[in-house]
Amino acid sequence: MGPHSGRVNTVVEERETAAGSIPAAAGAPAIAIDDVRKSFGSYSALAGCSLHVERGQFISLLGPSGCGKTTLLRIIGGFETQDAGTVAINGETVDALPPNKRNVNTVFQSYALFPHKSVFDNIAFPLAIARVPKRERAERVREMLELVRLSGVEERKATQLSGGQSQRVALARALVGRPEVLLLDEPLAALDLKLRKTMQLELRRIQEQLGTTFVFVTHDQEEALTMSDRIVLMNGGRIVQGGSPREVYDQPANVFVSDFVGEANLLDGVVDGHVGALATVTTEAGVLHVAPGATTPAAGPAIVSIRPERIALQRPGQAAGEAENGLPGTVERIVFLGNLVRAHVRVAEEVVLTAELSRAEADGIAEGERVLACFGAAATRVLPPDGAPA
Amino acid sequence: MSVTEARPGATAARGGRRGQGPGGRRRLGAGGRRALALGLQVGPATAFVAFFLLAPLVVFFLYSLWRVRDYEIVAEWNLDAYKQALTDDSYRRLLWNTIKIAGGASLLSAGLAFAFAHTLRFKLRRWQEPLLFAVVIAMFSGYLVRVYAWRTLLGDSGIVNSALRGLGITSEPLSFLLFNRGAAIVVLANFLIPLAVLPVYAALQNVRDAEIEAARDLGCGSWGTFWRVTAPLAWPGIFFSWALAFLAAAGDYVVPQLVGGANGTMVGVVITDTFQTDYNFPRGAALAFTTLLVSLTIIGIVRFVGGKVLR
Ligand SMILES: Nc1ncnc2c1ncn2[C@@H]1O[C@H](COP(=O)(O)OP(=O)(O)O)[C@@H](O)[C@H]1O
Ligand SMILES: [Mg+2]
Numbered sequence: 136m137g138p139h140s141g142r143v144n145t146v147v148e149e150r151e152t153a154a155g156s157i158p159a160a161a162g163a164p165a166i167a168i169d170d171v172r173k174s175f176g177s178y179s180a181l182a183g184c185s186l187h188v189e190r191g192q193f194i195s196l197l198g199p200s201g202c203g204k205t206t207l208l209r210i211i212g213g214f215e216t217q218d219a220g221t222v223a224i225n226g227e228t229v230d231a232l233p234p235n236k237r238n239v240n241t242v243f244q245s246y247a248l249f250p251h252k253s254v255f256d257n258i259a260f261p262l263a264i265a266r267v268p269k270r271e272r273a274e275r276v277r278e279m280l281e282l283v284r285l286s287g288v289e290e291r292k293a294t295q296l297s298g299g300q301s302q303r304v305a306l307a308r309a310l311v312g313r314p315e316v317l318l319l320d321e322p323l324a325a326l327d328l329k330l331r332k333t334m335q336l337e338l339r340r341i342q343e344q345l346g347t348t349f350v351f352v353t354h355d356q357e358e359a360l361t362m363s364d365r366i367v368l369m370n371g372g373r374i375v376q377g378g379s380p381r382e383v384y385d386q387p388a389n390v391f392v393s394d395f396v397g398e399a400n401l402l403d404g405v406v407d408g409h410v411g412a413l414a415t416v417t418t419e420a421g422v423l424h425v426a427p428g429a430t431t432p433a434a435g436p437a438i439v440s441i442r443p444e445r446i447a448l449q450r451p452g453q454a455a456g457e458a459e460n461g462l463p464g465t466v467e468r469i470v471f472l473g474n475l476v477r478a479h480v481r482v483a484e485e486v487v488l489t490a491e492l493s494r495a496e497a498d499g500i501a502e503g504e505r506v507l508a509c510f511g512a513a514a515t516r517v518l519p520p521d522g523a524p525a
Numbered sequence: 526m527s528v529t530e531a532r533p534g535a536t537a538a539r540g541g542r543r544g545q546g547p548g549g550r551r552r553l554g555a556g557g558r559r560a561l562a563l564g565l566q567v568g569p570a571t572a573f574v575a576f577f578l579l580a581p582l583v584v585f586f587l588y589s590l591w592r593v594r595d596y597e598i599v600a601e602w603n604l605d606a607y608k609q610a611l612t613d614d615s616y617r618r619l620l621w622n623t624i625k626i627a628g629g630a631s632l633l634s635a636g637l638a639f640a641f642a643h644t645l646r647f648k649l650r651r652w653q654e655p656l657l658f659a660v661v662i663a664m665f666s667g668y669l670v671r672v673y674a675w676r677t678l679l680g681d682s683g684i685v686n687s688a689l690r691g692l693g694i695t696s697e698p699l700s701f702l703l704f705n706r707g708a709a710i711v712v713l714a715n716f717l718i719p720l721a722v723l724p725v726y727a728a729l730q731n732v733r734d735a736e737i738e739a740a741r742d743l744g745c746g747s748w749g750t751f752w753r754v755t756a757p758l759a760w761p762g763i764f765f766s767w768a769l770a771f772l773a774a775a776g777d778y779v780v781p782q783l784v785g786g787a788n789g790t791m792v793g794v795v796i797t798d799t800f801q802t803d804y805n806f807p808r809g810a811a812l813a814f815t816t817l818l819v820s821l822t823i824i825g826i827v828r829f830v831g832g833k834v835l836r
Contacts, residue, residue: 214738234741235749241742247735251757251836264744264753312743 163226165190165316165348166211171220173206180206181217182372188316188365193342193349195359198369199395204352205244207369208318211350212241225315239316240309244324246301248293254304255289261312279307282341299330306341316348323358335361356396360384368392388430390518393440400446400488402439406432406517413459413512420483424459424512431517438518445514446490448478448500449507458509464488466504469497480508589810596804606811616795616812620819623775623792626706626785627820630713631721631771637714638721638766639759646729657726664719672783675712679703679784704786712784713774720773721766728762729755757835764831768824775820792816 166188173181180203188194196204209215211222213234221230229237240261248257256263258279262272280286283303288296296304302322309317319338323331339362342349353359359366360380367377368391376388387393390401404418414427416439423439431437448466449456464482476497478490488508492500500506592601610616641660645653677683679702686698702708732755740750756763778793785791792812799809 212742214741233746234738235744235746241739243735243739245733245735247733247739249736249739249754249758260740260753261743264749308743 163223164188165192165225166350167221167223167226168207168211169221169223171207171210171217171222173203173210173215173217180372181210183220184369184372184374185220186367186374186377188348188350190348191346192364193339193351193362194365194367195363196350196352196367196369197356197359197396198354200354202369203372204354204369205320208241208320208350208352211316212239212318213237238314239318240312240314242305242309242317242319242322244320244322246305246322248296248301248304248308250292250294252293253289254291254293254296257293257304258307258311260308265312275311276307279311282310282344283307284337298326299334302326302334306338310341310345310347314347316350317342319349319351321352321354323353331358338362360396366396368395370395385516386428386430387440387516387518390438390440390521393516393518398443398489399440400443402441402486403520404437404439406434406437414517416517418483418486420462420464420486420488423515425515425517426512428516430519432519436520438520440516440518441488441510441514443477443489443491445510446488447496447509448480448490448492449509450500451505451507453507456509457511458514459512460515461507461509462488463505463507466500466502466506469500469502480506482508585806585810586814588806589814591807593805593807598806606807607815609808610811610815616792619790619792619795620816622706622788622790623816624819624823626709626713626781626789626791627771627774628823629706629710630717630774631767633710633714634717634721634770635725635763635767638718638770639725639763641718642722642726642729643755645726646732657722660719660722668716668779671715672712672780675708675715675784676703679708703784704789706785706789709781709785709789709791712780713777714770716780717770717773721770724762724766724769725759726762728759728765731762732758752835760831760835764828767827771824772820775816 164187166186168184168186171181171184172179184203184207196207198204206215210217211224213229213232213236217230221228223229224237224239249260252260255276258276259272262275267275276289280289283306285300285303285307288300288304293301293304305322322338323334326334335358338349338351351359351362363380365377366380366383368375368383370391376383376392378386383392383396387396387399393399394401402416402418402420402423404416404423406414406416408415410424412426413424414431416423416425416437418439425431425439447456447458449461462480462482464480466478467481467487468479470477470479474494476492476494478492478497478500480488480490482488490508587600588598589606590602590604592599592603592605610620645656649656679685681698681700681703683702685702686695689695689699736754736758737750740754741747745753775791776793777791778797781789781791781794785794793816796809796812796816799805799812803809
């Protein structure tokens with residue numbers, strides 16, 4: 136994680152070969168995007184994105200709506216031409232190739248099934264284009280229907296399917312041609328929550344079964360955490376961090392990531408000293424002891440991020456725990472979430488911390504009570520302030 | 526009760542599905558109300574069709590089966606008029622000529638209309654509305670005025686011939702520009718294009734960008750995308766605009782008279798004469814029905830074949 140290096144493009148692990156010059160070798164990444172830029176009029180939708188995707192990975196492009204995810208995906212698919220930069224698929228530069236000459240397929244957000252064709256003909260479509268013999272077509276369509284666990288609807292018109300079924304047909308149609316890479320643009324966004332959860336697992340199963348590289352676009356961090364080998368975070372037309380779900384959750388590179396993936400308590404402060412191996416940060420709520428990390432500024436303004444589940448509440452008089460930090464405050468509100476309880480604790484005039492507690496931990500804590508909000512130095516992450524060069 | 530007796534299947538099934546409690550009377554009442562609502566919705570349209578479309582057709586169909594004697598129609602049932610329309614050589618030639626002209630004009634206008642609508646939909650999105658509006662305006666500009674405009678354009682001393690002479694390309698006026706089958710086709714197509722544009726345009730609006738991109742994504746080149754996705758999706762509109770143009774052309778009797786010349790005459794001209802000069806209503810009606818039947822048969826075949834080819 137190199138957040139101090141000029142422009143934070145995604146972290147390219149393992150292989151540092153320059154994109155474009157890679158021979159179409161077995162070791163080439165499935166996708167290599169190198170400094171791709173795209174503007175619509177004067178609006179810069181992609182401001183220089185670089186990304187390598189390893190073969191067989193399930194990678195999510197995660198970011199708020201409008202951050203350029205679809206644009207990047209459309210550039211990979213060939214539906215949009217970048218203003219600058221190169222895209223290579225499997226080591227072969229594809230910038231000059233139209234979508235039909237690229238070995239990637241797309242699952243569109245609207246599914247884009249052909250309404251004038253039956254389900255069978257929709258799935259067989261790429262095979263018909265490729266002039267695959269009829270018998271093999273039927274066989275491969277059947278395989279795909281099995282893979283996506285859909286049967287008995289082959290003869291139906293594409294317009295006669297439910298959302299979930301359309302989704303599966305779109306997936307089968309995109310996979311039947313055995314693409315190197317599958318691009319998925321928020322394919323689950325139109326489904327209801329329960330179906331979405333099912334499809335998340337289904338997609339992951341299918342990806343593992345086929346070993347195809349999946350690039351999955353979503354704005355739902357939970358979805359990205361559930362499904363991905365690797366999450367690439369985008370914001371404002373830039374890639375801001377890439378890593379495993381654990382890495383982006385536990386070691387966010389900046390405030391945006393820390394806030395967007397999961398929840399975080401963010402405290403403004405100033406790094407101003409050391410106590411042993413720990414750095415001290417003076418905040419409005421008091422002096423915090425933090426374990427300095429790669430993202431911790433040596434001195435000066437910083438933001439301390441603490442995950443709600445890392446905060447424990449102690450009542451005064453309780454035996455002090457081992458946590459390095461304990462901020463006194465008042466419980467303002469307790470929110471019951473079923474399996475969990477969330478407590479809002481005011482630790483300073485302007486600072487309210489959210490703590491997530493198990494039912495047992497929350498037992499006996501009431502609104503209005505004085506408590507100590509405790510968390511270890513290792514539970515904190517100190518980040519450069521917003522707007523500072525990362 | 527009366528409702529169940531009238532339409533037992535439908536009402537019972539619907540009532541059954543709603544089936545809340547044993548209140549049989551109430552369910553039937555709801556069914557009756559639904560039938561009444563349906564009647565009120567489709568009633569006016571049905572009456573309109575019956576009165577304005579079917580009634581005149583029925584009257585003329587009866588005429589075609591009767592006889593005319595001393596310029597009076599008498600209700601003597603016979604098929605003589607049809608026999609004549611189908612066996613008389615001059616009528617058969619006329620009908621064949623009509624089909625050729627209507628076929629040519631409708632293909633030309635539907636083809637150009639499709640090209641225009643396709644360009645609007647995919648290339649000139651920004652200008653769609655003003656251009657479409659211009660088309661509608663064109664549709665309502667004077668019919669006769671335009672026929673005469675074409676005559677001044679293509680006539681012996683018309684603009685085209687004057688220009689050719691002025692440029693020294695020809696010394697004699699090109700007389701084949703006017704008063705023949707080709708001229709009839711071109712002038713008819715000129716009228717029919719605006720009519721043909723609207724259905725195709727509407728159909729092309731239903732072809733979504735995503736479907737086109739999906740076709741490209743799955744391996745189609747631009748030509749394959751057109752034949753496998755755009756054309757089949759727009760086919761109902763293409764067919765409708767062609768059929769509309771074909772019927773309108775087959776029924777025309779002004780253009781052939783004014784620019785058609787000897788080999789550009791059409792059955793409509795003869796039908797008008799038969800009605801207006803000969804007062805032979807049975808023969809005129811029989812000719813009209815024969816033409817209609819032939820036209821509808823051709824349209825039916827095109828519909829069937831097109832639907833099979835574009836899928
Ligand atoms: N064809 C286009 N014309 C103009 N602006 C566009 C176009 N496509 C995308 N944009 C703009 O680019 C930005 C990024 O869009 P998009 O890639 O769709 O974001 P996301 O998929 O992350 O929500 C948005 O602000 C959007 O308005
Ligand atoms: Mg999007």
